[in-house]
Amino acid sequence: MLFAFRAVxxxxxxxxxxxxxxxxCIVRPFHRNNTRDCAKIFSLGRWLLNIKMTALNQSPVGDGQAIYVGNHQDTLDVFIYPGMLPGNIAILGKSSLRFIPVFGLLFWLAGNIFINRANKAKAWETMAAVARTVKKRGCAVYxxxxxTRSRGKGLLPFKSGAFALAIEAGLPVVPVVYSSTHKNINLHRFRSGKVLSRYLEPISTEGMGEGDVKRLAEMTRERMQQAIDELDVKLAAK
Structure with a gap:
């Protein structure tokens, strides 16, 4: 009953x-802080779920440029994760998002970036185009x-796009990790649970090229997996 009520x-x-x-966003379309401020609105949803989120630190680059990468778990992410977004950031989302009523328009007016992931053969060219947009706007990207969402399966293999973008744009990769919600959140309880989040140290892409994409992705995933495990241990100890 509680779960159904919360869903509604x-x-x-x-x-x-x-x-x-x-x-x-209609008042100030494509403003550099639209994504962060809209995210704050959605983040209030975690209070409705009675989920306590603790951010252990702040972005190591502040509102500066970087490519942020985070672990994607389930639909709760839209309410739990936004509290960690810095200013001057755009989210990279699949092009199909534009067709979601209201949300698609919001996503666009907030200044986020759509990308067509269907043509894998042109992945590097696609990210090169996004990199030009990022350089022109001087923003960070999440x-x-x-x-896709892992849905309790743990950290899935990484696709190359984020890392190709980081190398092409000449920006560091900043991992941001969240404790496992499938282990620590139960929406059938009044107090649903807790989430810990943490930014990791930036990973420089200086001197890297197209041939380094896979290595950068694997390095980043290893560091994120270790950090997620550490956060889960912290929660278990509490």
Missing amino acids: VLTSYFLFGCILGLML IFPEG
Whole structure:
């Protein structure tokens, strides 16, 4: 019963958040902080779920340019993760998002970037085009390198896009990790659980080229997996 009630309330809040965010973006379309400020609206949803999130640190580059990569777990991410977003950031999302009523328009007006992932043969060219946009705008970018939600399966293999973009744009990769929600969150309980999050140290892409994409992806994934395990241990100890 509690889970069903929360599902209804959260769906309603998501629609409310989209409308409120859309109003903000209509007033100041493509503003450098639209994504962060709209994310704050959605992050209030975790209070409706009675989820406690603790951020252990702040971005090591502040509002500067970087390619942020995070672990993508489930639909709760949209309410739990946004509290960690810095300013001057755009989210890289699949092109199909533009067709979601209200949200697609909000995503675009907030200044986020759509990408067509269907043509894998042109992945490097696609990221080169995104890199030019990022350089021109002087913004940071947030990407889920797994490409889909893991749904309790742990950290999935990484796709190359985020790392090709980082190398092409000449920007560091900044991993941001969240404790495992499938282990620590239960929406059937009044107190649903806790989430810990942490930024890791930036990984420089200086001197790297197209041939280094796979190595950079593997290095980043190893560091993120280790950090996620550490956060889960912290929560278990509490």
